[in-house]
Amino acid sequence: MTSAHTASAPAEAEPQLQTPLTHRSLPRRAAPAVLLVALLAGLGLRLAGLALAWSAILAAVGYTVAIYSWSRAVEGTRKAFDRMVTAIVTSAFLLALLPLVSVLWTVVDRGSGRFDSEFFSYSMRGIVGEGGGAHHAIIGTLIVTGIAALISVPVGMLTAIYLVEYGRGRLARYITFFVDVMTGVPSIVAGLFAYALFELFYEAGVRMGIMGSVALSVLMIPIVVRSTEEMLKLVPNELREASYALAVPKWRTILRVVLPTAVAGIATGITLAIARVIGETAPLLVTAGVTASDNFNPFDGRMATLSVFSYNEYRSPGVPPEPSFDRAWAAALTLILIVMLLNLVARLISRLFAPKTRA
Amino acid sequence: MAKRIEVKGLDIYYDKFLAVQGVSMTIRPKAVTALIGPSGCGKSTFLRTLNRMHELVPKARVEGKVLMDDQDLYGANVDPVSVRRHIGMVFQRPNPFPTMSIYDNVAAGVKLNSKRMKRADLDDLVERSLKSANLWEEVKDRLGKPGSGLSGGQQQRLCIARAIAVQPDVLLMDEPCSALDPISTQAIEDLMLDLKSQYTIVIVTHNMQQAARVSDVTGFFNLKAVGEPGGLVEIDDTETIFSTPSNRATEDYISGRFG
């Protein structure tokens, strides 16, 4: 079968040609079996006293080496390499899940200790040692982030509208470029900017809630611009043209046709932007500062926020430190719950209102 | 090298959806077999089951047998990777690897299979493959340039060169000319007539004239009814199909009454 035509066909070593389609291959359940052995070995190491993480890593390495050598002996190098890459890629993924699980578990475990009604109804005024709460910090976080949103949402949305509906030429290119640049501004630099700005008008060492809002706005505006821009671009041009054809002026077209079509996506983007900045610590540390008491006036003096509260409890604990650490973790838990809630809300918004775009 | 393929009672599924039902046919070696039929009748789907590309779609599967010289392609120990190594495929749109040079594109498949090949042998192989694909004269001075710089027709011939460089037993072509201009189409059709002395060729085409020009055997696929699975209506020598088909639907289709 081969001899007649190989003369004209390209020459190549053809060891497999007699039984071309079947290879010697590992038994069907080879991979799960090896995996099971590796897991049992890992469990053994764990029981022998090795830390969980190290046992898991050793089990993964053991599995990879075992499946590679076995497959190489039976199936050849190509198949073996493929199996090895599969093992590596999968273990790398699991490895990356490890810190996430550890972070979430620790926050819930250590945070739930002080996650009580006192924590939500008391400030730290006059508290030494146990007790006290983050009432002032929770309200402060809401105020600071709320004002930041009030600044960022209009500016961000209008900029996005400019870029999508009006922007042509050099100005639009500059704005697009600098929005990208702004996305990368380190949060601490945003804080220093807000400080430097307010120091011009007030005395040195000034701390106010509104400064924190300004700093957060610098971080939030580019996120709002980006997400709104993406959503506006998804609105089909036919809709705009249909509206123009009815002699609706451009600004009404944008307000009545374009924005309502994209509203779900925009709302989702804004919610995610809020979730992103509500957990910021560094810019608030240098602007809103730290205080133990309730202060709900953003224009007058220091204002506590959850993240800074958590940092402060960790950084300067009392003696013994445990009550402070517990409060720090409880604040972390509160913060993560707020962030998760916002993410959930964002998904709900996009799911509930999305079908409005029937393009 | 060319091998015979025998399909026995093949049902093709996408998850629970039966797309093609009950196909049985024999594909002759060293001949061009054309599959024609209206859109959505499952001829491309069927083609992709011949080298097990079909199962790349999640949950897609087949029932039945596909035998290549008495070896079942869907047998227990059969590795889909080696099936594809022996049954090459050319796609509807030319798809040379954009980051590789013309030379590397042709050598890509061979490099997978035999890592240690002498440079001179590889040069030789690339030259012969490109010559077989009638492309050598046009590209011999720019083998190091990217394949994406070629014209559409040249790219498609490059893909054919790439497919035959690994010496497949069978060559599947899924509407290889539908994205090409008439002159490039002509070049590919000439190439098919050259290649059939060495390979078993199966081509799916929308173009009945093309089937009449290049194929020795023609199979007609059709949907039994709207919502029903597609299937093979009849298969016969091309001449017979286009002059005296035995089935009424075939006659209607080739005379342009539907499709």
Place this chain on the structure above:
Amino acid sequence: MPPTTEKTGTRGAPLRLGDRVFAGASTGAGVLILVILAGVAAFLVSEAWPAVTAPSEEIPGEDNIVLYIWPLLFGTLLSAFLALVIATPLAVAIALFISHYAPRSVATILGYVIDLLAAVPSIIYGLWGAQVLAPQTVDPTQWLEDNLGFIPLFDGPASATGRTMLTVTLVLAVMILPICTAVVREAFLQTPRLHEEASLALGATRWEMIRMSVLPFGRSAIVGGAMLGLGRALGETMAVAMVLSVSGDVTFDLISQANPSTIAANVALSFPESSGTEINVLIASGLVLFIVTLLVNMAARAVINRRRDFSGAN
């Protein structure tokens, strides 16, 4: 040249009041962004200037400003670079797992899980790094010192608290992983099916298909994602401030008690207790950080955009 007239007023038609107001407002918002950014630069420069001209006895440590910032810049670059070295291969592997290995239904959920990592506030990574991860690293770092001590990175003496540069880089790596993964995953998912099938039809295994079509297609996304991650790591403040034990030494030793701080962490730690010229010095260091991240992010954007052009041309 007000751009509002460029498009809406093409035929010289008079603009309606509503249009003029709306166009003006949105243009103004866009310009405001430019003003803000110019303001960031201008205020930082004006507040940093006194530190440059100040006599050295007013600089903390009584050095000149360059000698003050240099160890911080070194620490910033070292920690961010090492975090990148750890995170990039992991990000590529995770992106591959999600795009080409996991079953499709699972892949979507996994995408959410990775995005969840991105949503966790940095203060939480800081707490976790300081109180959970750092103690875990004590024994392994001791082992590194005993067995690999001849490598300068593991010179030791190993820290007894685990608040080392090594721990910081691990925390930073975990923190930048989601952003790197997101960029790379996006590119991998967009690999044209045609190219994947081309390699599979040649008889490529899954890995060979990835090497032939997916990785070349995603190459610049990998570079771009890595550099975005680098930008994040350079500016990360809290995790470093909370984990690292700082001495101001310039050293490559990753496992000892004596570490250079980073610019961002140093600002967070020193700012609340600073006054006068000290504040100007800190702002000057912030300006340096701003410029470094600016350069890195611009490079990252350029690489990512080039990929976009490339794939659009095909």
